[in-house]
Amino acid sequence: MDFDLNDEQRLLKESVDRLILDQYQFQQRKQYMAEPTGYSSTMWSRLAEQGLLGLPFSEAAGGFGGGPIETMIVAEAFGRGLVVEPYFATVILGGGLLRRAADPAVLAALGPQIVAGKLKLAFAHIERHSRYDLANVATSATKDGGDHVLNGAKSVVLHGDAADKILVTARVSGSQMDRDGIGLFLVDATAPGVTRRGYPTQDGMRAAEVVLTGARAQMLSENALPSIEHAVDEAIAALCAEAVGTMQSMQDLTLDYLKTRKQFGRPIGSFQVLQHRSVDMLVALEGARSMAMFAAVMAAEENPVERRRAIAAAKVQIGRSGKHIGQEAIQLHGGIGMTMEYSVGHYFKRMTMIDQLYGDADQHLAGLAALGGLFGAAA
Amino acid sequence: MDLNFTEEEIAFRDDVRRFFRSAIPDSIRAKVAEGEGLTRDDMIQSQRILNQHGYATPNWPVEWGGKPWTPVQVYLYQDEMQLANVPSPIPFNVSMVGPVIAQFGCQEIKQRFLPATANADIFWCQGFSEPGSGSDLASLRTRAERKGDKYVVNGQKIWTTLAQYGEWIFCLVRTDTDAKQQEGISFLLIDMKTPGITVRPIVLIDGGREVNEVFFDNVEVPVENLVGEENKGWDYAKFLLGNERTGIARVGASKAKVARIKELAAIEQSGGRPLIQDPRFREKLASVEIELKALEMTQLRVVADERKMAKGRPNPASSILKLKGSVIQQQLTELVMEVVGPYAMPYQRDFDGRNEPVVGPDYATEAAPMYFNYRKVSIYGGSNEIQRNIIAKAILGL
Numbered sequence: 001m002d003f004d005l006n007d008e009q010r011l012l013k014e015s016v017d018r019l020i021l022d023q024y025q026f027q028q029r030k031q032y033m034a035e036p037t038g039y040s041s042t043m044w045s046r047l048a049e050q051g052l053l054g055l056p057f058s059e060a061a062g063g064f065g066g067g068p069i070e071t072m073i074v075a076e077a078f079g080r081g082l083v084v085e086p087y088f089a090t091v092i093l094g095g096g097l098l099r100r101a102a103d104p105a106v107l108a109a110l111g112p113q114i115v116a117g118k119l120k121l122a123f124a125h126i127e128r129h130s131r132y133d134l135a136n137v138a139t140s141a142t143k144d145g146g147d148h149v150l151n152g153a154k155s156v157v158l159h160g161d162a163a164d165k166i167l168v169t170a171r172v173s174g175s176q177m178d179r180d181g182i183g184l185f186l187v188d189a190t191a192p193g194v195t196r197r198g199y200p201t202q203d204g205m206r207a208a209e210v211v212l213t214g215a216r217a218q219m220l221s222e223n224a225l226p227s228i229e230h231a232v233d234e235a236i237a238a239l240c241a242e243a244v245g246t247m248q249s250m251q252d253l254t255l256d257y258l259k260t261r262k263q264f265g266r267p268i269g270s271f272q273v274l275q276h277r278s279v280d281m282l283v284a285l286e287g288a289r290s291m292a293m294f295a296a297v298m299a300a301e302e303n304p305v306e307r308r309r310a311i312a313a314a315k316v317q318i319g320r321s322g323k324h325i326g327q328e329a330i331q332l333h334g335g336i337g338m339t340m341e342y343s344v345g346h347y348f349k350r351m352t353m354i355d356q357l358y359g360d361a362d363q364h365l366a367g368l369a370a371l372g373g374l375f376g377a378a379a
Numbered sequence: 380m381d382l383n384f385t386e387e388e389i390a391f392r393d394d395v396r397r398f399f400r401s402a403i404p405d406s407i408r409a410k411v412a413e414g415e416g417l418t419r420d421d422m423i424q425s426q427r428i429l430n431q432h433g434y435a436t437p438n439w440p441v442e443w444g445g446k447p448w449t450p451v452q453v454y455l456y457q458d459e460m461q462l463a464n465v466p467s468p469i470p471f472n473v474s475m476v477g478p479v480i481a482q483f484g485c486q487e488i489k490q491r492f493l494p495a496t497a498n499a500d501i502f503w504c505q506g507f508s509e510p511g512s513g514s515d516l517a518s519l520r521t522r523a524e525r526k527g528d529k530y531v532v533n534g535q536k537i538w539t540t541l542a543q544y545g546e547w548i549f550c551l552v553r554t555d556t557d558a559k560q561q562e563g564i565s566f567l568l569i570d571m572k573t574p575g576i577t578v579r580p581i582v583l584i585d586g587g588r589e590v591n592e593v594f595f596d597n598v599e600v601p602v603e604n605l606v607g608e609e610n611k612g613w614d615y616a617k618f619l620l621g622n623e624r625t626g627i628a629r630v631g632a633s634k635a636k637v638a639r640i641k642e643l644a645a646i647e648q649s650g651g652r653p654l655i656q657d658p659r660f661r662e663k664l665a666s667v668e669i670e671l672k673a674l675e676m677t678q679l680r681v682v683a684d685e686r687k688m689a690k691g692r693p694n695p696a697s698s699i700l701k702l703k704g705s706v707i708q709q710q711l712t713e714l715v716m717e718v719v720g721p722y723a724m725p726y727q728r729d730f731d732g733r734n735e736p737v738v739g740p741d742y743a744t745e746a747a748p749m750y751f752n753y754r755k756v757s758i759y760g761g762s763n764e765i766q767r768n769i770i771a772k773a774i775l776g777l
Contacts, residue, residue, distance in 0.1 A: 001384050001451055003683045009380075069380050255775055275771035276764070282775060283699055290676030291669070297382050313669045365669075369661035374668040375637045 003293070005073070012070060015050060016077040024081035026343045029204075032084055037162055038206040039085045047085065048117030056095055060104070061111030068234065072241040072296040079245025082350055084205050086120050086159035092238045093158070094121025096231035097167050101184045101221040110165075122163035122189075124154035124210050125228075132359040134169070134228055135179045139212065141170035141219070148172075148185060148219050150193075150212040160208025161198025163189050168212065172222060184224035185217035192216075203350040226304065233311045236358050237299035240292040243318045243354045247285050250329040250347045254278060257333055274332060281325050288321035309371050312364040319361030322351040382679070384451070392455045395434070399463035402428050411464040412639060413742055414712075414749040416587065419502065419544045425466045426473075426499040435468045436497045438622070440481050443493045450685035454678070461631025471503040471540070472496045476549045478622050479566065479615050483607035492568070504545030506536040506569070506593060507616070514765050516551070517560045517613060521595060523552035523567055525602070525609075530554075530567060532575075532598040538759075542578045542591035545571050551612050558610065566612035568604040575599070583755075585748035586726070620761065627697060627760070628704035630675045636711045637668055643718045643742055654718060663717075667710045674703045695773035698766040705756040705763060712750040719743035 005013060023043065032040035047053050055070055057063020071092065078087060095114060098107050098121075113119035130136035139152025150170050160166060166187050174181030187194055193215035198208045221227060255278060258269030268274055291314040298310035326348040330337040337344050355361060368374070384392065407421050417425075429435040430444075437456060439445035448456070460467065468474075477496050480489055495501045512519040521534025532552060542548065548569050555563030569576070575598040580588045607615060641664070644655035654660050681696045688694060716723045722739035723746045737744060757763045771777040 001382055001388070001679065001683065003380055003382075003680055005380060255777075258777060269777040272768070272771075275775070275777045276767040278775055278777065279702075279767040279770045282770065283702055286677050286699055287670070287673035287703070290673045290680060293380070293382075293680075294672065294676050297380070313665075313672055316666075316669050317673050365662050365665055366658070368669070369658060369665040373637070373641070373661070373665045374672050375634050 005069070009069060009073060012066075013073045013077070016052065016074050019046070019050065020077045020081035020083075024083060026346075029082055029084065033204055038200065039162070044085050045117050047087065048115065052087070053091055053117055054111075054115035056091065057099070057107075057111045057115060061099075061107045062115040063111060068237055068296040068299040071234075071238050072292065075238040075241035076245040076248075076292075079242035079247075079350075080249045082204065082246070082346055086122070086162050086206075088235070088238065088242075089123065089159035089163070090114060090119075090121045093123045093231065093235045094167060096234050097121075097123060097184065097228065098220075100231040100234075101224045101227035102186075103220070106186075106220060119165065120159065120163050121165055121167060122157050122160040122208070123167045124157040124160060125169045126155045126157070127153065128155065132363050133177075134232060135182065135225055136177055137169050137171045137182050138176050139168065139170040141172050141183050141185060141217065144216070147216045148183070150185060150187065150215045150217050152212050154210040154212070156201075157196075157208045157210050158201075159206055160189075160210050161196055161206055163208075165189055166194070166210060167220070168210075168217065169224070169228065170212075170217070172219075179225055180223060182223070182225045182228070183219050184221045184228060185219055187212070187215050187217040201353065203353040204346060229304065230307070232358055233307055234299045236311050236315055237292070237295040239354050239357060240288075240295045240314050240318045243322050243351060244285070244289050244292045246347050246351050246354070247288055247322055247325045250325050250344060250351070251278075251281055251285050253344050253347075254281065254329045254332050257336075277328055277332065281328050284321035284324045288318050288325075291317040305371060309368055309374055312359075312368040312371070313374055315359055315364040316361045316368065319355040319364070322355060323361075326351045384455075388451055388455065391452055392459060395456050395459045396463065398432065398434065399460055399465045402432065403463070403465045407466065408464040411466055412635065414715075414745040416589075417466055419541075422466060422469055422544075423499045423502070426468050429468055430498045435499075436473055436477060438474065439477055439493075439497070443477075443481050443489065444497050450682045454682045457626045458631040461629060462635050464632075464635055467626075469499055469502065471505050471545075471549075472499060472501070474622060474626075475505055475619050476503050476568075479549070479619050480606055482618060483566075483611075483615050488568075488603070488606065502541070502544045502546045504539050504542045504548045504571075504593075506539060506548045506550035508538045509535060510537050514762060516616070517564070519551055519553060519564065521550065521552050522556070523554050523565060523600070525554070528602050530600045530602060530605070532567070532569065532595045532600055534595050536593040536595075537590075538581075539578075539591045539593045540589055542571075542593050543580065543588070545578075547571060548593065549606075551616055554612075555610050561613040563610055564612040564616070565609050566606040566615045567600060568606060569595075569598065569600050573598050573600065583752060585751040586728070587748065587752060621694070621697075628674055628678050628700035629708055630671065630678055630704065633671050633704070633707050633711055634675075636708075636715070637664070637671065640664060640711065640714050640718060643715070646740070647718050647720065649720075660717070664714060667707060667714065670703065670710075671707050674700065674707060677703070695769055698761075698769045698773075701760065702763050702766050702770075708756050709750075709753050712746075712753045716746045716750045719746045723747040 054063035055066040058065050127138055141148040141150050166189050168185045169182055170185055172181050172183040193213045195211045196208045201207050259267055261268050295311055295314035301307040329344050333344055336342050407425055426435055436444045437446040441447055480492055509519050523530040523532045550567050551564050552567050553563050554565040575596040577594040579592045581590045645653050647654045649657055722743035725738040727735040727744050
């Protein structure tokens with residue numbers, strides 16, 4: 001048992017940490033967000049140059065063969081930088097879906113384009129009443145020659161407006177809530193029958209409403225739900241790591257503030273009530289870090305029940321720790337923490353949105369409870 | 380990063396697992412599982428079995444019966460011990476006074492006390508806290524005045540756990556009243572049979588008698604019972620308190636308790652079905668399990684870091700483990716009480732001899748007393764507020 005990174009992982013960590021430090025200061029991020037696309041295409045090219053876009057792809061698909069630990073390292077650094085580029089949508093979620101659900105030939109064709117920064121993806125699965133249930137799919141897929149035709153409406157498609165191609169869940173057979181009969185499809189974002197309305201999200205990123213009216217699509221997998229769930233579990237593990245980076249930044253900022261802000265003639269960090277509250281933030285952070293590591297280690301687990309338990313547990317911990325740290329970070333900063341101009345609120349907002357992504361703490365707690373918990377006799 | 384144990388570590392784990400589950404009598408392990416108090420004989424019997432097999436004092440120097448184990452092995456030993464509901468070796472002997480004597484005592488005092496301490500031929504108790512010195516331990520006032528080849532001890536200790544069993548007590552005493560608080564304290568070993576010592580029990584809210592007041596009235600103690608140097612006792616006490624680094628989280632014990640709660644909740648009914656099928660109850664339990672998993676992972680991270688740290692130095696991360704571990708233990712006692720429902724009510728046993736016929740299931744008897752009693756774990760060993768002070772200073776630099 002050891003928690004150490006190997007040499008390659010250490011190098012990766014150094015380079016991605018350096019990138020965030022040099023290129024992703026709060027003011028720089030503001031400039032990236034001000035570009036018409038809502039992110040920096042220069043930064044996207046840089047991520048390609050550094051090999052980060054190819055990180056989780058096999059060498060056969062033009063990538064570098066990184067696993068969940070490598071993803072964890074990158075995601076944590078991106079959480080500290082509040083990176084706004086569509087990395088999660090394209091590389092982690094999109095790439096994961098291609099790896100888990102698509103034919104190797106499709107992956108071999110698309111992988112190199114992603115790695116080179118020439119193809120951006122998005123995953124469209126949320127519908128008006130599906131909430132966090134990946135199996136709740138009303139969008140229909142009808143066979144038409146060699147292709148399928150999709151009809152339906154998808155909501156809050158992360159980076160859906162930046163995407164060149166969109167991965168879509170659509171029902172091939174069965175009724176709206178059936179686990180069987182959900183296909184995974186690939187549509188060209190500019191194809192006839194695809195309309196997109198992009199908008200900013202609360203955390204400074206972008207999303208889109210996507211309406212499909214007779215859009216022609218390529219079927220990647222006919223009965224795709226188990227593979228989709230695995231890819232989403234891996235994506236959740238990455239979100240957990242990103243959240244740890246975000247929490248760490250809030251903790252650092254708050255601690256720094258406590259040491260420098262003076263009231264009543266002394267640093268406010270000398271007051272015991274604030275010391276204890278920042279200790280509780282640290283305890284929440286360390287619990288989250290531990291569970292993010294647990295999630296990373298369990299993300300590749302093929303047994304879906306074991307994997308689900310671990311990922312659900314981690315997402316609960318992340319949601320709770322994140323809410324605690326975020327709210328306390330704002331409170332301990334006082335008024336300055338409330339301003340758009342200062343960074344801590346932006347971390348708080350990203351953290352809050354991470355809890356709303358792919359199941360909040362309550363949702364995953366209920367899921368874990370239904371699976372019998374983590375320890376001992378599962379009833 | 381690899382969270383799997385090596386083959387050697389797994390073999391080690393299987394060895395200790397087999398040993399704990401076969402060598403320690405089931406009757407003793409059952410008491411631990413249900414939270415029943417152990418008798419003095421139970422504790423001594425269990426420790427002697429451990430000692431016979433070299434498992435009583437792994438944290439001691441090898442020449443005095445310790446093991447050259449890696450931090451991972453120490454972790455596995457503790458975890459398996461707790462999972463098997465084996466009583467921890469008497470902490471006063473093994474985690475507290477033993478290591479101090481081994482580290483700071485002269486050869487003669489080591490020979491005199493260490494083998495007997497390992498084998499529980501001496502039952503130790505700890506004389507640290509005083510009525511006016513709880514969290515502010517260094518303000519202690521029990522006085523030891525040097526008169527010839529004796530110290531004369533006057534004062535009072537409190538919260539002395541199991542002093543009723545104690546044959547010897549290790550005390551922090553003030554030997555210099557002029558020096559700075561921390562610099563006038565010595566570490567003294569006192570035979571409880573010495574004239575002038577009075578032990579008075581303190582009954583706790585669960586009806587248990589585990590703590591006491593100990594009064595010292597002109598108690599004469601030979602100077603050779605001083606450990607190390609005079610007025611260096613505060614350093615030794617800090618060493619003692621820093622010694623317990625990761626076991627304090629009690630992760631194994633809490634895992635065993637979770638498994639037990641699941642068994643009991645499958646027996647107890649609510650609304651015509653086993654309580655364990657109630658989603659609300661399951662969520663409450665799952666919630667604590669997540670905290671426990673996070674604690675276990677954090678503990679493993681601390682264990683992995685131990686390899687890189689100097690031995691005998693307090694690791695402030697252990698304060699995080701204490702903070703979380705204590706609260707989880709408390710939450711689990713609440714859940715046991717919730718499981719047994721109305722059967723938590725009958726007051727059936729106490730140490731004044733009350734021993735009513737059991738009402739309801741056996742396992743309900745200790746549910747409420749255990750909950751009441753476990754409020755102590757966030758108070759003793761440095762209250763959770765003191766742990767926060769330590770973390771604020773040592774980790775956060777506030």
